[in-house]
Amino acid sequence: MLIEVKNLSKNFGDTPAVRNASFSIERPMMVGVIGRSGAGKSTLLRMINRLAPATSGEVLVDGVDVLKLRGAAMRRWQRDCAMIFQQFNLVPRLDVLTNVMLGRLNRHSTMASLFGLFRREDIADGLAALERLGIEEQALKRAEALSGGQQQRVAIARALMQGPKMMLADEPIASLDPLSAEIVMKSLREIHERDGLTVICNLHTLDTARTYCDRVIGMRLGEIVYNGPSDGLTSDVVREIYGADEINEAATSTSLGSAPTEQATAPMSAAT
Numbered sequence: 001m002l003i004e005v006k007n008l009s010k011n012f013g014d015t016p017a018v019r020n021a022s023f024s025i026e027r028p029m030m031v032g033v034i035g036r037s038g039a040g041k042s043t044l045l046r047m048i049n050r051l052a053p054a055t056s057g058e059v060l061v062d063g064v065d066v067l068k069l070r071g072a073a074m075r076r077w078q079r080d081c082a083m084i085f086q087q088f089n090l091v092p093r094l095d096v097l098t099n100v101m102l103g104r105l106n107r108h109s110t111m112a113s114l115f116g117l118f119r120r121e122d123i124a125d126g127l128a129a130l131e132r133l134g135i136e137e138q139a140l141k142r143a144e145a146l147s148g149g150q151q152q153r154v155a156i157a158r159a160l161m162q163g164p165k166m167m168l169a170d171e172p173i174a175s176l177d178p179l180s181a182e183i184v185m186k187s188l189r190e191i192h193e194r195d196g197l198t199v200i201c202n203l204h205t206l207d208t209a210r211t212y213c214d215r216v217i218g219m220r221l222g223e224i225v226y227n228g229p230s231d232g233l234t235s236d237v238v239r240e241i242y243g244a245d246e247i248n249e250a251a252t253s254t255s256l257g258s259a260p261t262e263q264a265t266a267p268m269s270a271a272t
Helices: 039-048 072-078 096-104 110-116 118-132 148-159 178-195 206-212 235-244 244-252
Strands: 001-011 015-025 030-034 056-061 081-084 166-169 198-202 214-222 221-228
Touching: 001 039, 015 039, 015 221, 030 039, 030 166, 030 178, 039 096, 039 198, 039 235, 072 166, 081 148, 096 148, 118 148, 148 244, 166 214, 178 198, 178 206, 198 221, 221 235
Parallel strands: 030 198, 030 214, 081 166, 166 198
Antiparallel strands: 001 015, 001 056, 214 221
């Protein structure tokens, strides 16, 4: 899947949130988007997924501008481009397996899904997704009974049930403790490696981006100021992204540890 973002912009009234963002992803990779709060990271992902309208620009996926899709075609794109949120967006009183099965809502009638009339193969796929995330034993518990890290893994399993072609994660570890955050990031990395999906993940910490991502997009005041390999995050680059007064906070807050995982060592081609 070739992804080309061209001069993508979003204004809220007279205030620009994203300014002429351009980048391309030519092969499946794990991409981290970093920057200070308010840099435009979440808005960028929401435009790609069509959760927020763009003011101008293009998002070309294999040559098709997804910003122009309407109706069923737009819903198919949102199925193909799964989104994971910081706040999980689960239904607290439903059991874990049913929450996961809701990822198939766009494939079956809403009425059948709401009344639990899931097909056996869908249920088997849901259990397999939970097993893959290491929480299959929680399948019959209410979602509200799980820890934050477990709930985020349920949300990832639900996204997998969409059968996506790429995955976006908007601050998926911002509200988690360091151990849960590590498990979630390893899970996203495993999805990229095993399924060959591009995963674009908004992140707050430099350590996380360096450890898990092949490539990093750095944003400041709505503009992309860095687009390159994670090992290219030098002190000068970090200063450009965060400003001198924010460097220490960005580098140390909610650190997941300095040891990189095996999966995070894949090389990256030259930035586009």
